[in-house]
Amino acid sequence: MRKPCCDKQDTNKGAWSKQEDQKLIDYIRKHGEGCWRTLPQAAGLLRCGKSCRLRWINYLRPDLKRGNFAEDEEDLIIKLHALLGNRWSLIAGRLPGRTDNEVKNYWNSHLRRKLMNMGIDPNNHRLRNNQPRPESLTTSSSATVSVLKCGAHDQRPVKSRGDNCDQVSDAGSSLLEDDSCGLPDLNLDLTVNIPFSLANGEEGRKRDESNTSTELDCSPSPTLLLFR
DNA sequence: AAGGAAAACAACCGCAACGAC
DNA sequence: CGTCGTTGCGGTTGTTTTCCT
Numbered sequence: 001m002r003k004p005c006c007d008k009q010d011t012n013k014g015a016w017s018k019q020e021d022q023k024l025i026d027y028i029r030k031h032g033e034g035c036w037r038t039l040p041q042a043a044g045l046l047r048c049g050k051s052c053r054l055r056w057i058n059y060l061r062p063d064l065k066r067g068n069f070a071e072d073e074e075d076l077i078i079k080l081h082a083l084l085g086n087r088w089s090l091i092a093g094r095l096p097g098r099t100d101n102e103v104k105n106y107w108n109s110h111l112r113r114k115l116m117n118m119g120i121d122p123n124n125h126r127l128r129n130n131q132p133r134p135e136s137l138t139t140s141s142s143a144t145v146s147v148l149k150c151g152a153h154d155q156r157p158v159k160s161r162g163d164n165c166d167q168v169s170d171a172g173s174s175l176l177e178d179d180s181c182g183l184p185d186l187n188l189d190l191t192v193n194i195p196f197s198l199a200n201g202e203e204g205r206k207r208d209e210s211n212t213s214t215e216l217d218c219s220p221s222p223t224l225l226l227f228r
Numbered sequence: 229a230a231g232g233a234a235a236a237c238a239a240c241c242g243c244a245a246c247g248a249c
Numbered sequence: 250c251g252t253c254g255t256t257g258c259g260g261t262t263g264t265t266t267t268c269c270t
Contacts, residue, residue: 015238015264037255053256054239089258100258101238109236235267246256 012046016055020045024052025060058101065097069106077103077111082125 012020027043033056036049045052069077073095080091088100088107095103115122
């Protein structure tokens, strides 16, 4: 049995106070990201490392955009979701200043419903049989229709990560292999945004790298430069 | 104005990948 | 090669805010 990541009796939970935020910001400014397990103690925080990491990544990082999603961001999320499924970190990696948690929440609260209202199954991006075809589609929805034409993947509950690139390739190639995909109007440039930590010259998380450059290496060639 | 419902957002939890040893 | 510790991801839950009656 693995030890818990922190001694839960001695850690705060729930919403972060401004003082806690400031401590975390100050510490990371001084020492950079990394070693989340020891960070709380070093920073004088009664939080577990996991919680610190999440707070930093999702809320305190200076490069976060926050605020409403632009229409092109919505489009991109929909397209990427059609291609990648619920791989929020990958999707967020293509949206500068957005986090996986933010994208996931936005999907669950806005986009899912939006697609459903359009008669599109948000799980597989296909039109639902018993739904009338939507009469008018917004800019965003046109993207969705493009995805539909391409026969989006079936949503699979994937739990693996190390094989991300394989799966991306699979999803991508399945799209590409699909003849019905003959109307490539999506521009799914899977060029990677350099993660914040790397961009700042800090030691990048290795998994970030695997989510980025490696993935490019694995992608079925130039290929995922689809559409538009 | 009150309160209930729905939506939006923040945070936690468990699992699995990965590297070190 | 197996085990262990750390980290990151995705699902889920909890809390707050907004909207509606």
